[in-house]
Amino acid sequence: MNAREAAFKILCDVEINKNYSNMAINRIFRENDIKTREKGLATEIVYGVIENKKYLDYIINKLSKIKTKNMSSFVRIILRMGTYQILFLDNIQDYAAVNETVKLAVKYDRKSSGFVNAILKNEIRQRNTIKEIDIKDPARRLAVKYSYQQWIIEEWIQKFGEEFTEELLESGNERPEMYLRVNTLKTDRDTLIKEFKKDGINAYPVAMMDEAVRVEGLKGIDKNRLYLSGMFTVQDVSSMLVGKIASPKENSKVLDMCSAPGGKTTHMATIMNNTGKVVARDVFDHKIKLIKSTAHRLGLKNIDVEKFDATEFDKESVEKFDYVLTDVPCSGFGIIRRKPEIKYKSREEVSELPVIQKKILENASKYVKPGGTLIYSTCTVQDSENIEIVEEFIKEHEEFSMVPITEVNVDLEEQEKGYLKIYPNIHGIDGFFIAKMKKMR
Numbered sequence: 001m002n003a004r005e006a007a008f009k010i011l012c013d014v015e016i017n018k019n020y021s022n023m024a025i026n027r028i029f030r031e032n033d034i035k036t037r038e039k040g041l042a043t044e045i046v047y048g049v050i051e052n053k054k055y056l057d058y059i060i061n062k063l064s065k066i067k068t069k070n071m072s073s074f075v076r077i078i079l080r081m082g083t084y085q086i087l088f089l090d091n092i093q094d095y096a097a098v099n100e101t102v103k104l105a106v107k108y109d110r111k112s113s114g115f116v117n118a119i120l121k122n123e124i125r126q127r128n129t130i131k132e133i134d135i136k137d138p139a140r141r142l143a144v145k146y147s148y149q150q151w152i153i154e155e156w157i158q159k160f161g162e163e164f165t166e167e168l169l170e171s172g173n174e175r176p177e178m179y180l181r182v183n184t185l186k187t188d189r190d191t192l193i194k195e196f197k198k199d200g201i202n203a204y205p206v207a208m209m210d211e212a213v214r215v216e217g218l219k220g221i222d223k224n225r226l227y228l229s230g231m232f233t234v235q236d237v238s239s240m241l242v243g244k245i246a247s248p249k250e251n252s253k254v255l256d257m258c259s260a261p262g263g264k265t266t267h268m269a270t271i272m273n274n275t276g277k278v279v280a281r282d283v284f285d286h287k288i289k290l291i292k293s294t295a296h297r298l299g300l301k302n303i304d305v306e307k308f309d310a311t312e313f314d315k316e317s318v319e320k321f322d323y324v325l326t327d328v329p330c331s332g333f334g335i336i337r338r339k340p341e342i343k344y345k346s347r348e349e350v351s352e353l354p355v356i357q358k359k360i361l362e363n364a365s366k367y368v369k370p371g372g373t374l375i376y377s378t379c380t381v382q383d384s385e386n387i388e389i390v391e392e393f394i395k396e397h398e399e400f401s402m403v404p405i406t407e408v409n410v411d412l413e414e415q416e417k418g419y420l421k422i423y424p425n426i427h428g429i430d431g432f433f434i435a436k437m438k439k440m441r
């Protein structure tokens with residue numbers, strides 16, 4: 001299968017079946033015979049189209065009498081792909097973009113191929129002006145330029161101001177760096193970097209985190225010899241900060257209430273040097289399997305995996321744990337670079353999250369031993385899911401206090417108060433919120 005057809009199938013899976021792009025990419029690549037070079041182009045088209053969906057539709061609608069929302073899904077997706085290649089990708093010749101897109105139209109919606117051809121040729125003729133956005137209202141204009149649901153931008157402008165919002169939007173369109181966490185039970189950072197160099201992969205230490213390595217051009221990870229022998233885990237630095245801030249002592253009892261796929265669980269289990277116990281819970285069976293296989297690959301023997309709904313109260317766990325982590329389900333607005341479809345979440349989709357987050361934190365607080373540590377984290381930049389949840393919790397629970405974060409150096413002013421707000425446009429890593437609390441009695 002060629003790159004464009006693969007991209008088309010993936011985009012249909014995302015748009016029609018509402019699947020996540022990374023899952024759809026993995027599935028289509030696994031089920032079809034696609035050359036590595038073609039996979040690269042397919043991935044570029046998929047992410048480019050998802051990231052620029054509203055902008056692409058705005059451009060197409062300037063030229064088409066039938067608006068994109070009234071087109072069949074196939075035609076809409078085919079037109080977005082062609083438009084993206086012509087107007088956003090420098091390394092593709094116009095004639096190739098048009099020919100290949102029309103071929104797709106012929107195969108999947110024959111009667112529309114002339115229409116697709118006409119729109120794309122028009123874009124080429126008007127390429128100097130067609131990308132202009134003629135909208136005055138800042139939130140509406142930015143919603144088209146960066147392809148977001150407008151409500152998100154309105155909220156951000158109100159909260160952060162227009163300049164910061166645009167920087168945040170800009171960073172959401174960047175390709176994220178790839179970071180790995182060294183498995184310190186099996187190797188050390190310098191050795192891992194040297195091993196990558198032997199395989200022709202550039203790898204660099206990361207100043208912010210002593211276990212982190214940044215790699216360039218690492219592909220086909222499941223077959224990588226260093227991965228298979230458990231020398232590292234793929235994890236963003238923000239996510240590593242959570243485990244580092246918890247820094248559980250050897251032989252402690254840790255509960256990770258929302259733990260799949262196990263990034264922070266395996267980090268904490270490693271920090272404990274394979275001693276004590278990390279109880280890793282999640283509500284989804286298929287995700288729990290991922291925790292087990294990662295723990296096995298990394299050689300960790302101190303993890304117990306359990307299926308459990310964190311919103312349910314578990315009386316067996318009351319005051320049983322030295323450390324409890326609540327890495328709660330959230331809107332994900334800090335990881336848009338990795339999952340661009342998050343930009344299109346409706347207000348309704350995220351409005352119930354604080355209720356669930358509060359419930360999980362409330363339950364978690366009961367499981368912490370007196371003197372123990374409670375960590376709350378999310379991968380979003382919304383105060384309503386972050387600091388507001390924690391402040392309300394602290395007000396209602398006199399037995400808990402925020403404690404200064406001393407394990408990392410990210411934002412000295414805030415971490416002194418017991419929490420960290422990480423923004424991709426400021427820190428260059430995933431947007432995160434991490435709060436550290438102690439049960440005083």
Ligand SMILES: C[S@@+](CC[C@H](N)C(=O)[O-])C[C@H]1O[C@@H](n2cnc3c(N)ncnc32)[C@H](O)[C@@H]1O
Binds near residue numbers: 239261262264327
């Ligand atoms: C932010 S992710 C956790 C990432 C994980 N801590 C890591 O570092 O790899 C949130 C997780 O919460 C899980 N989840 C959602 N609702 C839950 C619930 N009611 N109880 C337990 N887990 C839940 C999801 O399956 C998801 O894996």
